[in-house]
Amino acid sequence: MERFYCPNCQRFYPIQGTRWRCDCGSFLDLEFEPKFPIRKILKRGPTLWRYREAIPIPKDDSILTFGEGFTPLEEVELDGHRVFLKIDYLFPTGSYKDRGATVLISKVKELGIRKVVEDSSGNAGSAIAAYCGRAGIECEIYVPESTSSGKLVQIQAYGAVLKRIKGSRERTAEAAMESASRIYYASHCWNPFFLHGTKTFAFEIWEQMNGNVPDALVLPVGHGTLLLGAHMGFKELKEARKTDRIPRLVGVQSAVCAPLYRAFKKGWREPRPIEKEDTIAEGIAIAAPIRGRQILEAIRETGGEVLAITESEIGPALKEMGRRGHFIEPTSAATIAGLKRYLRKKNKEEIVVSTLTGMGLKATEKIGHL
Ligand SMILES: Cc1ncc(COP(=O)(O)O)c(C=O)c1O
Ligand SMILES: [Zn+2]
Numbered sequence: 001m002e003r004f005y006c007p008n009c010q011r012f013y014p015i016q017g018t019r020w021r022c023d024c025g026s027f028l029d030l031e032f033e034p035k036f037p038i039r040k041i042l043k044r045g046p047t048l049w050r051y052r053e054a055i056p057i058p059k060d061d062s063i064l065t066f067g068e069g070f071t072p073l074e075e076v077e078l079d080g081h082r083v084f085l086k087i088d089y090l091f092p093t094g095s096y097k098d099r100g101a102t103v104l105i106s107k108v109k110e111l112g113i114r115k116v117v118e119d120s121s122g123n124a125g126s127a128i129a130a131y132c133g134r135a136g137i138e139c140e141i142y143v144p145e146s147t148s149s150g151k152l153v154q155i156q157a158y159g160a161v162l163k164r165i166k167g168s169r170e171r172t173a174e175a176a177m178e179s180a181s182r183i184y185y186a187s188h189c190w191n192p193f194f195l196h197g198t199k200t201f202a203f204e205i206w207e208q209m210n211g212n213v214p215d216a217l218v219l220p221v222g223h224g225t226l227l228l229g230a231h232m233g234f235k236e237l238k239e240a241r242k243t244d245r246i247p248r249l250v251g252v253q254s255a256v257c258a259p260l261y262r263a264f265k266k267g268w269r270e271p272r273p274i275e276k277e278d279t280i281a282e283g284i285a286i287a288a289p290i291r292g293r294q295i296l297e298a299i300r301e302t303g304g305e306v307l308a309i310t311e312s313e314i315g316p317a318l319k320e321m322g323r324r325g326h327f328i329e330p331t332s333a334a335t336i337a338g339l340k341r342y343l344r345k346k347n348k349e350e351i352v353v354s355t356l357t358g359m360g361l362k363a364t365e366k367i368g369h370l
Contacts, residue, residue, distance in 0.1 A: 002056050004028040004192070007294070016111065020185040027290055030192040032056045034236045041207075046070035048099060048200035054236065055103055056196050062110035064135050065102055066092040069200055073208040073353070076324070081343045084214070086205065086355040089328060093126045093154065094359035096201070096226060100188050101127035103197030108186060109135050116186035119143070119176035121169060121222070121282045122151030123358055124188040129160035132186075140183065142176040144169050148282065148329075150362040168276075169285055189223040189290040195232055198225050202233025205353055206243060213237075213245045218342050218354040220335040221251035221260060221306070222286035224295040226357065231298040247353070249304035251295065252338030254279040254311070259287060261308040263296055271296070280314055280366055283331030283358060313337035315370035318360075327360035330367065 004013040008026035013019055022028055034054035044050035048069025057063060072087045088096035097120075105128065108116055115138040118128045125141035132139040141155050142163045155162050165172040176185070188194045206213060213234065219227045227249055234246040253261045256279050259271035271292040279285050289295060299306060317340065318333035328336075332355075339354045346352070360367055 002030055002032040005031050018180070018182075018184050020180060020187060020190050027190050028192055030056060030196060032196070034240065036237070036240050036242055048102070048197070048204065051200055051203045054203065055200075056193065057103065057106045057110060059110055062106050064106045064109055064131050066098075066134070068092055068098045068102055070204055073205060079340055079343055081346070081348055081352070083339065083343070084351075084353045086201065086353060087326070088201070088355050088357050089332065089359040091127075093123070093130045094362055095123040095127065096198070096355070096357045097124045097127035097188065098130070099200055099229070100124070100194035100197040100225060101131045104128070104186055104188070104191055104193040105131035105135060105137065107193045108137060108184060113184045114138060115183050116140075117142070117176050117179040117183040118186045118188070119172045120188065121285060122147040122155070122362070123283060124225075125160070126151055126154045126158070128186050128188070129155045129158035132160065133158040139186070140179060142172045142179075144172045146278070146282070148363040148366055150364060154362070168287070170287055188225050194225060195229045198229025199233035199236065200229075201226060201355075202230045202237065206234070206237055211242065213243045214247045214351045214353040216248040216250055216304070216342070216346075216350060216352045218250045218252060218335065218339045218352060220281075220284050220331055220338075220357060221253060221295060222284035223289050224251070224260075224291055226355070227251055227295060228291060228298060231302070246302055249299050249302045250338070250342055251299055251304070251306045252284070252335050253306060253308050254281045254284055254334055255308040256311065257285045257287060258306075258308040260289060260292060260295055261306040263292070264299065264306040269293055269296065279311060280330040280370070281334040282363075283329070284334060307338045307341055309334055309337040309341065318367065318370060321356070322360070326356055328356045329358040329360050329363040330370070332357045
């Protein structure tokens with residue numbers, strides 16, 4: 001049976017009640033042993049639940065699914081390099097956050113919880129709201145007032161109670177945490193069940209590359225739920241002897257809100273508070289990533305790096321992808337700007353995978369001004 005454990009003070013907790021952090025204040029991880037029965041996996045449908053035995057939901061009846069995942073891995077040529085893009089805006093709610101939400105809200109259902117609270121820049125909130133809607137679980141979603149209107153409308157369409165909070169993304173998180181003393185905190189950054197969903201990103205790439213692993217992954221990083229999930233997924237495959245390598249993890253931040261970039265460059269173990277400015281890449285506008293230390297460790301352990309792109313690189317990257325038939329939101333365009341930077345200094349032999357995490361329709365009013 002799985003348990004929560006604290007990577008900071010090594011305490012264990014049963015998975016029950018409203019606990020969402022350790023008594024020492026740290027976030028919690030999950031003790032869990034995944035399995036990869038290949039023959040069974042290959043017989044299943046193309047959804048992320050094909051990795052059933054690697055996802056910590058014991059009861060089949062608890063699974064809440066729209067048939068999500070197993071998104072295309074498209075090979076494209078970018079600036080003379082061959083790269084692969086995982087098309088993760090093709091999820092039911094239009095962003096990769098459904099990977100985490102399908103697992104976390106399945107767990108919430110399994111625990112018999114009837115109401116949750118979450119805070120987000122908009123996409124995780126939409127994903128949590130959709131799966132709660134499906135399960136008939138009540139939910140309150142806190143977002144910053146500046147969130148794109150597409151995401152606000154979407155969250156409400158799923159029947160969630162929307163709370164718009166004045167001020168920064170951090171102020172929004174504080175407001176949600178006050179609620180979390182009474183209501184289950186279905187937080188994508190604190191709750192490790194979310195990462196046990198986003199890790200399927202790694203499993204799919206491994207399978208789509210016929211059991212091979214790329215040299216590098218270029219990913220957006222705010223709270224790092226995709227980057228940490230990808231790291232966990234490849235580590236689990238390595239521990240299960242399905243591969244002997246883990247890709248270099250390259251995180252992309254916006255230069256005007258880049259706590260991880262700064263900490264990486266300075267050699268700090270932990271990000272320190274920053275003065276952030278507004279960025280159109282709202283999904284990665286995170287001044288104080290909860291799992292900052294864990295993200296930096298993962299990046300350093302794999303020989304990766306953090307890139308900081310400027311606001312002026314986002315619009316051209318978004319338009320370039322649009323002309324190729326991919327309408328993405330600015331946060332995902334920031335990732336592509338980072339990918340282009342990364343490719344400039346790499347040799348052509350390197351196998352690089354990146355991703356398009358969010359659909360452009362969510363942010364049309366912001367994109368219209370680019
Ligand atoms: C479209 C999109 N891409 C990437 C991210 C970054 O995810 P994380 O903050 O978990 O690193 C987000 C987060 O909201 C997002 O909405
Ligand atoms: Zn602890």
